[in-house]
Amino acid sequence: MRHEQNPGYVHGYDAAEQARLHDQATTLEALLHHDSHFPDGGTVLEAGSGVGAQTIPLLRRNPGVALTCLDIAPSSLAAAQERIRAAGLPLPVFRQGDLRALPFGDAAFDHAFVCFVLEHLPDPGAALAEMRRVVRPGGSLTVIEGDHGSVLFHPEDPRARAAIACQVALQRAAGGDPEIGRRLVPLLRRADFSDIRVSPRLVHADGSRPALAEGFVRRTFAAMVAGIRDEALRAGLAEPAAFDAGIAALHRTAEPDGCFCYTFFKATARVPVG
Amino acid sequence: MRHEQNPGYVHGYDAAEQARLHDQATTLEALLHHDSHFPDGGTVLEAGSGVGAQTIPLLRRNPGVALTCLDIAPSSLAAAQERIRAAGLPLPVFRQGDLRALPFGDAAFDHAFVCFVLEHLPDPGAALAEMRRVVRPGGSLTVIEGDHGSVLFHPEDPRARAAIACQVALQRAAGGDPEIGRRLVPLLRRADFSDIRVSPRLVHADGSRPALAEGFVRRTFAAMVAGIRDEALRAGLAEPAAFDAGIAALHRTAEPDGCFCYTFFKATARVPVG
Numbered sequence: 337m338r339h340e341q342n343p344g345y346v347h348g349y350d351a352a353e354q355a356r357l358h359d360q361a362t363t364l365e366a367l368l369h370h371d372s373h374f375p376d377g378g379t380v381l382e383a384g385s386g387v388g389a390q391t392i393p394l395l396r397r398n399p400g401v402a403l404t405c406l407d408i409a410p411s412s413l414a415a416a417q418e419r420i421r422a423a424g425l426p427l428p429v430f431r432q433g434d435l436r437a438l439p440f441g442d443a444a445f446d447h448a449f450v451c452f453v454l455e456h457l458p459d460p461g462a463a464l465a466e467m468r469r470v471v472r473p474g475g476s477l478t479v480i481e482g483d484h485g486s487v488l489f490h491p492e493d494p495r496a497r498a499a500i501a502c503q504v505a506l507q508r509a510a511g512g513d514p515e516i517g518r519r520l521v522p523l524l525r526r527a528d529f530s531d532i533r534v535s536p537r538l539v540h541a542d543g544s545r546p547a548l549a550e551g552f553v554r555r556t557f558a559a560m561v562a563g564i565r566d567e568a569l570r571a572g573l574a575e576p577a578a579f580d581a582g583i584a585a586l587h588r589t590a591e592p593d594g595c596f597c598y599t600f601f602k603a604t605a606r607v608p609v610g
Numbered sequence: 611m612r613h614e615q616n617p618g619y620v621h622g623y624d625a626a627e628q629a630r631l632h633d634q635a636t637t638l639e640a641l642l643h644h645d646s647h648f649p650d651g652g653t654v655l656e657a658g659s660g661v662g663a664q665t666i667p668l669l670r671r672n673p674g675v676a677l678t679c680l681d682i683a684p685s686s687l688a689a690a691q692e693r694i695r696a697a698g699l700p701l702p703v704f705r706q707g708d709l710r711a712l713p714f715g716d717a718a719f720d721h722a723f724v725c726f727v728l729e730h731l732p733d734p735g736a737a738l739a740e741m742r743r744v745v746r747p748g749g750s751l752t753v754i755e756g757d758h759g760s761v762l763f764h765p766e767d768p769r770a771r772a773a774i775a776c777q778v779a780l781q782r783a784a785g786g787d788p789e790i791g792r793r794l795v796p797l798l799r800r801a802d803f804s805d806i807r808v809s810p811r812l813v814h815a816d817g818s819r820p821a822l823a824e825g826f827v828r829r830t831f832a833a834m835v836a837g838i839r840d841e842a843l844r845a846g847l848a849e850p851a852a853f854d855a856g857i858a859a860l861h862r863t864a865e866p867d868g869c870f871c872y873t874f875f876k877a878t879a880r881v882p883v884g
Contacts, residue, residue, distance in 0.1 A: 593796040
């Protein structure tokens, strides 16, 4: 089914990847979504909803909105549907389609939401322009993206840095930008949004937060980098032993005397009126 | 008077540096100190109080404590006294002395506070051991430090990174560690503190926060790096034109479409009872 999906999605689509996305969403939910609220009765588009990892917190926090989930991959939409049903939440409308040419009329939604998606797009500005088109004047856009350049850890280790650099290189080669978080303001400005506000969300794990060290450092970040091992080796970006040492060094930062920080960027903006 | 001061203090002691420290303290005060509270009636040691940049927010927030400020440089203690008097705040006790051999008896204080100091010490563990000695069992230590490895900005620019690297190299050559923030947990563990909690404080400046872009990016961070220009050139770490281009690139990140993030680490810990 790979051909139905976005071939440039560096993380792939297998079951382990879906479990990783789910763990990540659970661990980070409060940090990223405590303020993901939309007014009751509003229509909301989640663009690039994937397997529903962010859809579930959106639905939990916004029982009064009419949510539409769009993704290019039918298998992801099916997985999201299953996951949302399993969570006992009401199903949103699912729609297959391309972010660069949204299958909706102008001003069709009150709000749009996009999370961990722009980082994978060769032209995030085109997707933002489409979201601006389908949101009514006065409506809002919420964007959440990471930035791999924000990674800070102890003990420092060049092998860990090299493994992360493999991920960055692969994502860039696929046309994405894993350091897009810091660029949200200029991207939103260029797409003619107004009232742009960015709020960084720093995830910090250390010996005083063992659950986060496990849930975020080991099972989310290190697992994400480990997930591109084969592709990195095939691309000649790393030798197997060096790459594995880098993953081990990332796990080392989750020990009680270690430290790991990662910063997500959450932006809100409005479609100007008139 | 340089010989009376800490010769390893990379930022120097001149008036511009004092103004910079004051601007930094004002801009960052809420972020770093909103929870710098000590119980009324307690005795608090500020170790390495310098020119009083952190003393003023401490005094403002804790009118009911008996504060003692210790620094190795008499000129800094004099500057702090003048600044605190000008701010209309009650004067703390000033004491000249060395962090490695505090001129106080065991358990002399209820609490100790140290901010932007450990990063300059060749042996921060020795200073922590001394603070542990002079705080009573059950009393607390608060530590605030930066981490230059946390710097994240847009537009990315290797010349800006190179200028920052000069600062890091000089501070390391003087025996300090400008990336100490991420190491607070292991440092405090090794010094036998308990109940260690670390809370990162991310400063984020972008086009939606022009005051912070001015106050933190230009007048604090870029000014700090610019302040080591002569020393970096003398040490052969940079060419003048390249260094100046790096400073300009840092200022560029404070433009409306730029972004600049820096993370401070605030730790609290207790001296174990019994």
